Amino acid sequence: QVTLRESGPALVKPTQTLTLTCSFSGFSLSTRRMCVSWIRQPPGKALEWLALIDSDDDRYYSTSLKTRLTISKDTSKNQVVLTLTNMDPVDTATYYCARMAHGSGNFCLYYGMDVWGQGTTVTVSS
């Protein structure tokens, strides 16, 4: 059974750096064509794709947030970490991680996000 779970602080102050961890089981990021994405959703608003990391340690980022985001993985711990610098109240959102392993082609970014974590809510406020 594939599961993912996000963890991190519920509250951060403006200008701080947010660090979120996605802990997963039931698959390995050392398997080819397996990858994990981060997605966020501000209260009452649409989903926004943030970043992806694949089994080759290739990383892809949202164009608008690229300068503030870093994604990394620890294959031995089955974890993916996302950092977002210079937090602002507009970054208040539920942050999700999801496995991307459903689709054709040989590029993870082509795939659907087939299993999601429950999400973790982050509020940015002083």
Next chain:
Amino acid sequence: QSALTQPASVSGSPGQSITISCTGTSSDVGGYNYVSWYQQHPGKAPKLMIYDVSYRPSGVSNRFSGSKSGNTASLTISGLQAEDEADYYCNSYTSSSTRVFGTGTQVTVL
């Protein structure tokens, strides 16, 4: 990268069919067959309903189908049921090697 455009809301009566559109550009929806659709009930994580434009993951009802024409992808729900009431989001691969979501559509079962 701008969000893909979806209607804010679509409604239908039980048993009817509804279609949700998702309009992008030739740099995303129109350029690739890598469109997926997600269902999200209030307070829940999204669920993958369609990938690669028209393929259903195992366990997803065959009442859900996807298609694409030009720069617009579509999700059709046939035999609408009360449990289909949710928000729906499209998502596409882009030429910038990113993914982009749609603006979201609230489906109401009358």
